[in-house]
Amino acid sequence: MMFDTLSYIGEKLNSLNIIWGVGASILLNQFGLIEKPNDIDIFVDIKDIEKTDEVLKSIGKKKKWEKNATYSTKYFYEYIIDGFDVDVMAGFAVNHINGVFEYIFDHNSISESKTINGVNIPFTSLEDWYVIYQLIPNREAKVKIIESYLLLNGIKNLFLLERALKGNLSIEVREKIKKILSS
Structure with a gap:
């Protein structure tokens, strides 16, 4: 049922040539790393946020945004579409001990x-989520799952990890990325 909703959203976004990608629990589910996704998490190109908002408001209910100290994301919108959180x-930006990634x-x-x-349906990468989950509190289990997968199956998007290293990361995260790149 959640995937029916995702494909319905995808049809709408694709028809407007919006640059978008699915991440988080649905991404992990697609790689067989978790059984049941929690919700639908979608990244969009910043230039497409207004079009995306209009489309999703037309097919669902937009929720009131509540600020969260973990994030400094420029645009974060929540919707209920077909009973699912989207x-x-x-x-997207994550606050951490050394600043903002x-x-x-x-x-x-x-x-x-x-x-x-x-x-x-376009998907973001496990490599990007390996970095993102390290910066979000209480996501250690997901980091371990992704790390094990990447070590077993190989890193397919090296350049994304290298690109992340150019960003503002904590020393700990930076070292973990360098370590997985060298393995």
Whole structure:
């Protein structure tokens, strides 16, 4: 059912040529790393946020945004569509001990696409989520799952980890990325 909603959203976003990608628990589910996704998390190119907001408001209910100290994301919108929580982010940024990490989301961030219910669904990369989850509190289990997968199956998007290293990261995260790159 959640994937029916995702494909419905995808059809709408694709028809407007919006640059977007799915991440978080649905991404992990697609790689067989978790059983059941929590919600639908979508990144969009910052230039497409207004079009995305209009489309999603037309097919669901927009929730009131509550500020969270963990994030400094420029645009964070929440919707209920077909009974599912849908989070949409543009200009995603995570606060951490050494400052703010600003995630670069662009066409290079799309690691692969899958067809769900006849609709092309773009996915962000495990490599990017390996970095993001290290910066978000209480995501250690997800970091371990992704790290194990990358070590077993190989890193497919080296350049994304290298790009992340150019951002504002904590020393600990920077060292973990360097370590996985050298393995």
